Amino acid sequence: MSAQLHANLTEAQVREISESLDEPEWLLETRLDALDALDELEMPDVIRTPGRNWTNLYDLDFAGFVDPLNAAEEKDQVGPDEVEVMSITEALDEREELVREKFGSVIDPTENYLTALSTALFSTGTVVYVPDGVDAEDVTVRTRMNSRSLFNYTLVVAGESSSVTILERQTTGEDVEGERYYSGLVEIDADENSNVQYGSLQNVDQETYTYSLKRGHADTYGTIDWIEGNLGSRLTKSSVETRLLGEGAESQIVGAFFGHDDQHFDVASRVWHEAEHTTADLVTRGVLDDEARSVYEGVQDVGSEAWNTNSYQRENTLMLSDESEADASPKLIINNHDTEASHSATVGQVDQQDLFYMTSRGVSPRAARNMLVEGFFVPVLDEIAVEEFRDDLDDLVAARLRE
Amino acid sequence: MSSEQDHLRETDSEKRFEFKKEQNAAFAAEKGELDEETIRLISEDKDEPEWMLERRLRALRQFHAMPMPTDWPSQPDLSEVDVEEIVPYIRPDVDMRGSVDDWTELPEEIQDTFDKLGIPEAEKNALSGVGAQYESEVVYQNMQERWEEKGVIFCNMDKAVQDHPELVKEHFMTSCVPPSDNKFAALHGAIWSGGSFVYVPEGVTVEMPIQAYFRMNSEGMGQFEHTLIIAEEGSEVHYIEGCSAPQYSKFNLHSGGVEVFVGEDAHVQYSTVQNWSKNTYNLNTKRAICESEGTMEWISGSMGSKATMLYPSTILKGRGATDNHITIAFAGEGQDIDTGAKVYHNAPRTKSTIESKSISKDGGRTNYRGLIHISDGAEHSSTSVECDALMFDNESTSDTMPYMEIEESTVDVAHEATVGKIGDEDVFYLQSRGLDDDDAKQMIVAGFIEPITEELPIEYAVELNRLIELEMEGSLG
Numbered sequence: 001m002s003a004q005l006h007a008n009l010t011e012a013q014v015r016e017i018s019e020s021l022d023e024p025e026w027l028l029e030t031r032l033d034a035l036d037a038l039d040e041l042e043m044p045d046v047i048r049t050p051g052r053n054w055t056n057l058y059d060l061d062f063a064g065f066v067d068p069l070n071a072a073e074e075k076d077q078v079g080p081d082e083v084e085v086m087s088i089t090e091a092l093d094e095r096e097e098l099v100r101e102k103f104g105s106v107i108d109p110t111e112n113y114l115t116a117l118s119t120a121l122f123s124t125g126t127v128v129y130v131p132d133g134v135d136a137e138d139v140t141v142r143t144r145m146n147s148r149s150l151f152n153y154t155l156v157v158a159g160e161s162s163s164v165t166i167l168e169r170q171t172t173g174e175d176v177e178g179e180r181y182y183s184g185l186v187e188i189d190a191d192e193n194s195n196v197q198y199g200s201l202q203n204v205d206q207e208t209y210t211y212s213l214k215r216g217h218a219d220t221y222g223t224i225d226w227i228e229g230n231l232g233s234r235l236t237k238s239s240v241e242t243r244l245l246g247e248g249a250e251s252q253i254v255g256a257f258f259g260h261d262d263q264h265f266d267v268a269s270r271v272w273h274e275a276e277h278t279t280a281d282l283v284t285r286g287v288l289d290d291e292a293r294s295v296y297e298g299v300q301d302v303g304s305e306a307w308n309t310n311s312y313q314r315e316n317t318l319m320l321s322d323e324s325e326a327d328a329s330p331k332l333i334i335n336n337h338d339t340e341a342s343h344s345a346t347v348g349q350v351d352q353q354d355l356f357y358m359t360s361r362g363v364s365p366r367a368a369r370n371m372l373v374e375g376f377f378v379p380v381l382d383e384i385a386v387e388e389f390r391d392d393l394d395d396l397v398a399a400r401l402r403e
Numbered sequence: 404m405s406s407e408q409d410h411l412r413e414t415d416s417e418k419r420f421e422f423k424k425e426q427n428a429a430f431a432a433e434k435g436e437l438d439e440e441t442i443r444l445i446s447e448d449k450d451e452p453e454w455m456l457e458r459r460l461r462a463l464r465q466f467h468a469m470p471m472p473t474d475w476p477s478q479p480d481l482s483e484v485d486v487e488e489i490v491p492y493i494r495p496d497v498d499m500r501g502s503v504d505d506w507t508e509l510p511e512e513i514q515d516t517f518d519k520l521g522i523p524e525a526e527k528n529a530l531s532g533v534g535a536q537y538e539s540e541v542v543y544q545n546m547q548e549r550w551e552e553k554g555v556i557f558c559n560m561d562k563a564v565q566d567h568p569e570l571v572k573e574h575f576m577t578s579c580v581p582p583s584d585n586k587f588a589a590l591h592g593a594i595w596s597g598g599s600f601v602y603v604p605e606g607v608t609v610e611m612p613i614q615a616y617f618r619m620n621s622e623g624m625g626q627f628e629h630t631l632i633i634a635e636e637g638s639e640v641h642y643i644e645g646c647s648a649p650q651y652s653k654f655n656l657h658s659g660g661v662e663v664f665v666g667e668d669a670h671v672q673y674s675t676v677q678n679w680s681k682n683t684y685n686l687n688t689k690r691a692i693c694e695s696e697g698t699m700e701w702i703s704g705s706m707g708s709k710a711t712m713l714y715p716s717t718i719l720k721g722r723g724a725t726d727n728h729i730t731i732a733f734a735g736e737g738q739d740i741d742t743g744a745k746v747y748h749n750a751p752r753t754k755s756t757i758e759s760k761s762i763s764k765d766g767g768r769t770n771y772r773g774l775i776h777i778s779d780g781a782e783h784s785s786t787s788v789e790c791d792a793l794m795f796d797n798e799s800t801s802d803t804m805p806y807m808e809i810e811e812s813t814v815d816v817a818h819e820a821t822v823g824k825i826g827d828e829d830v831f832y833l834q835s836r837g838l839d840d841d842d843a844k845q846m847i848v849a850g851f852i853e854p855i856t857e858e859l860p861i862e863y864a865v866e867l868n869r870l871i872e873l874e875m876e877g878s879l880g
Contacts, residue, residue: 049774049806304797319812322779330818332803333477337794337824347809347816 011035013068014120021089021123026100034109034119041113044211044237046266047297047329054295054327055237055266060209062117065149065181071123072147074173079128079139083164088125088153099127102157106187106215114211114237118151118183125153128166130194132159138388139166144173145182145204152184158194158222165197167389171232172205179234180208188216190224192246199227199389202236203396206261212238220246220275227384229393230257230265231400239268244278244306254383255284256393258400259292259324266295269313273306273339282313282343285380287373287397288324298330298343306336313343318350318376320369370401420647420678422519424512426621428538432492432594434623439463442593445492449596454572455564462582462592469586472712477770477802479710479739484684489625489656491594493538502534502544502559513537520647522616529862530643532557532613536628538620539596550609556602557613560629563600570602574631579662579718580690587686591627591660598628598659603638605666612641612674612860617659619648619683625656632662634669634697641672643863647707650680654709657683663691665699667721672700674859676866679707681737687713695721695750702859705732705740706870714772716745719753719784726755729855731867734767734799735874743773743805744788748781757788760852762871764795770802775816777809785815792822793851795844845875 014035018028047054079085084095091099109119126141143152158164170182182204190196196216204210210233216224226240242251253269271280282298300311317326330343350372358368377397384390430448432441442463446456471481495513506514506523517523517535526533532546534557541559550557556567563571576582582592599615619626634640648655657679665671671691679685685708691699701715717726728744746755761769771790792801803820825847833843849856849868856864 047806049776049808052808054808307797317809319809319814322812324812325779326807326809328807328809328818329805330803330820331805332792332801332820332822334792334794334801334822335799336797337799337801338797339794340823342819342821343803344817344819345805345807346818347807348814349812 009035009066009068016069017121017123023092024096027092027103030104030109031120034116037110037116038113038120041110041116044112044114047295047327055264057237062181065179065209066121067148068121070147071150073124073150074144074146075124076140076142077126080136082134083136083139084129085139086127086129088127091127095127095129098129098157099155102155102187102189106189106217107185107213114183115185115213118153118185118211122151122153124150125155128156128164130158130162130164133161134159135163137165139164141166141168143170145170145180146173148176149181150183152182154184154186156186156188156196156198158188158190158196160191161193162191163195165386166199167386168198168200170202170204172208178207182208182210184212186214188224190216190218190222192219193221195223197225197385199384199386201229201389201392203232205232206234206263208233210236210238212236214239215241215243216251218242218244218246218249218251221248222246223250225252226254227389228253228255228267230267231396233263235264237266239270241270242280243272243274244280245274247275248277249275250279252281252383253283254380256377256380257286257294258397259286259294260289260400261292262290263292265293268297268299270299271301271311273302273309273311275305276307278306279310280312283380283383284315285377287318287320287376288326289320291321291323293325294327296328299333300331300341300343301333302336302339302341304335307338309336309339309341311339311341315345317347318373319347320350320373373401374398420680421649423649424516424620427496427510427512428493429496430494431490434488434490436487437463437491437593441491445594445596448494449561451564452568458576459593462576462589465582466586466589466593469589471586476804479712479741481684481710483654484656486590488623490621490623491625491627492596493621493624494540495537495542502541502562504543504545506543509542513542516618516620517543517616520616520618525614525862529611530614531609531611534559534599534615536597536615536617538624539626541597541599546613553607554604555607555609556600558600560598560600560631561596563631567600567602570633571600571631574633574662574664576660576662579664579692580660580688584688587658588660588688591629591658591688595627595629595660598630601632601640601642603634603640605635606637608639609641612643614643614645617644617646619655619657622651623653623655625658628659630659630661632671633664634666634671636666637668638666639670641674644673644675647678648680648683651682653682655680655683657685657687659687661687661689663699665691665693665697667694668696669694670698672702674702674863676704676863676870677707677711678870681707681709683708685711685713689713689715691717693717693719693721693724693726696723697721698725698727700727701729701744703730703742704867704870705730705742706874708740709737710739711742713742714745716747717755718747718749719755720749722750723752724750725753728755728757729858730759731852731855732761732769733871733874734761734763734769736765736767738767740768741770741772743771745774746776746786748777748784748786751780751782751784753781753784755786758855759790760855761792761801762848762851763792763799763801766798768800768802770804771820772804774806775808777811777814777816779810781811782813784811786817788818790820791851793848794822794824841875845872848875
């Protein structure tokens with residue numbers, strides 16, 4: 001597996017990336033360690049059932065679409081004055097101690113092959129630092145990828161009793177011949193009583209393969225809410241995760257996807273309850289058209305110390321085409337009995353009675369279907385507190401329906 | 404609690420399953436490396452036709468070629484299971500080769516075993532036929548004459564190989580559970596012994612259930628019985644399986660194989676109350692193929708064993724076929740009950756429902772592991788899965804791992820699961836009504852599984868409730 005890539009990936013390249021960002025020695029070491037580890041590492045887990053791999057990552061031609069030294073992008077990193085929104089270079093300049101302490105503390109760079117690859121090769125990044133007690137909205141990070149491959153890194157550190165909303169978007173710009181690869185790691189460290197809302201909207205072109213791992217640590221009474229929208233890409237492997245480490249911590253993970261053509265989405269929501277009185281709510285809705293395929297995994301893991309846990313999960317998939325396929329596996333792993341946990345998952349088509357009713361009222365079948373699909377996303381849209389994000393997602397869904 | 408219940412508990416304690424008998428074998432295969440020679444010995448002792456020996460040898464090769472399953476997420480620990488450490492075949496010392504049809508013809512210790520388990524008594528009252536397996540061989544087999552007259556066959560599997568070779572050749576580990584299905588199915592194919600063969604001709608309804616009881620008596624043995632049920636068009640049958648073994652310090656292995664062929668518009672119900680001793684690894688493969696408008700029902704209670712990995716599966720092959728699964732799992736100290744259901748919807752308008760209830764306490768683990776597959780073209784199919792789990796303490800584990808693969812859009816797929824603890828308020832309420840803590844919890848558990856026990860024949864509902872009471876007592880006292 002790793003051999004295919006190693007042929008064109010060298011220590012010199014990693015040193016060159018590090019040097020171009022004027023990085024301190026420790027970060028270069030971390031990169032080189034990740035590079036070294038590649039040989040030993042496995043691809044991220046995919047679900048397997050007898051005779052079937054739900055997603056096949058091993059057949060991907062990483063050597064073909066990883067081009068480490070020619071990364072190009074356009075980036076906006078903006079936020080209100082009381083929050084520090086920095087590029088990775090600025091952050092290493094102004095807050096090196098903070099970055100050194102937090103980098104890799106939530107996602108171990110050598111967790112799997114793709115995290116290590118991302119750590120060794122990332123050339124762009126954002127650090128958001130919210131000081132204690134600061135209440136801020138509207139931090140925006142826009143990434144437009146212009147090269148064959150792009151490795152992106154994001155770190156959010158929210159101080160005690162702070163609050164922040166971050167919206168991230170990934171798109172592709174200039175056309176590149178052939179297949180492309182986008183990889184993004186997001187680490188969130190939410191201190192006591194802080195509140196982080198992190199929305200991500202992925203709409204890259206359909207030649208691009210994406211890997212994304214987003215994980216947060218929520219301390220005592222901390223809250224991390226994720227919104228994850230996936231519309232673009234040829235194939236996406238994405239996981240959004242929260243570890244509830246402090247008493248009373250909470251997390252909500254809201255996901256939406258809409259696949260068409262031969263897109264493949266492998267999306268996961270995972271939460272670990274590791275302290276008392278924690279709460280989690282996982283809500284995902286997805287629509288599949290044409291030959292699109294979805295894989296959903298939801299994990300609610302309740303540790304033996306997690307007394308008085310509340311944990312809920314819902315996943316619904318709507319199939320618009322007979323050629324599409326929806327796979328789902330919502331999992332409960334419960335090690336403390338003082339738990340109220342549930343999950344549910346459904347797969348179905350547009351309700352025929354609703355459709356009949358609407359067409360009998362003179363709505364064309366196509367318009368009726370579109371309205372029902374937009375309606376299907378409403379329970380997810382309702383969970384999104386940020387109006388701008390909600391509107392964007394709504395617009396993208398509407399645009400896809402009218403294609 | 405009422406004196407009647409106290410009486411029940413005194414007379415019906417764990418000892419009912421715990422007694423051991425001296426090990427009297429007429430023939431036993433040596434433990435050790437499982438090679439062709441062992442297989443030939445077993446086959447020869449059974450005086451089998453060449454084709455069955457060939458199938459055994461082929462399965463043995465597959466067994467050796469396949470790796471142990473170790474990479475399932477959170478699967479039970481099977482590292483102790485060393486096939487070379489078990490005695491694969493023991494023929495008890497019964498005068499008559501094959502089985503007798505009169506309990507009194509059996510050696511006293513075997514007769515006594517089944518008396519204690521209450522089998523002859525049940526036969527008189529509520530069953531159409533009974534088979535009883537002791538170690539590797541079926542020792543007793545009987546069916547009421549009126550079913551025989553209608554062409555129903557109920558005999559032990561070894562006898563079926565001799566008497567009904569065409570039916571067996573066609574159906575035995577071919578299209579339903581081939582040895583290549585999994586490592587333990589391959590092992591089973593190599594060293595299977597005993598079990599039941601049931602054939603119900605077209606249009607015949609066997610009104611009262613037929614039952615098979617499997618008893619392992621010897622330490623360190625493996626039991627590998629094979630059950631083959633063929634229900635022809637429009638027929639109906641209910642098969643009940645019970646199993647137990649006394650507790651030993653060394654592990655025992657049970658690796659049965661069950662194949663059910665449900666014909667057009669036929670109805671088969673397969674009920675199991677599994678109460679293996681807590682040193683037994685229960686690694687079974689059970690599968691049904693269901694033709695159009697046929698109905699398959701799996702009802703399983705898993706109380707015993709050290710570790711169970713069992714996922715009864717149904718292939719809905721014909722249009723309009725239906726599957727129902729009902730499972731109850733109870734894991735106490737040291738037990739890992741990993742069970743569930745698999746359903747393949749391979750035809751239009753097929754329907755499945757799965758209800759699972761599990762209880763874990765004192766460090767036990769239950770897991771619902773299930774797969775629903777709806778193939779492209781299985782239009783207007785529907786499936787509904789409901790899993791509820793009850794936990795007693797934070798040493799225990801309760802997992803739920805369903806997998807859904809949906810390749811068809813005109814479907815209705817729903818999965819729901821809940822996990823919770825015994826409600827303190829419910830216990831408090833019952834205590835305020837004069838029940839002690841144990842009785843209150845027992846009553847809550849009985850209520851929790853009631854939706855399932857009410858689907859069972861009354862004798863089995865009672866048996867299941869008793870077993871659960873015994874499990875509860877074990878640690879609540």
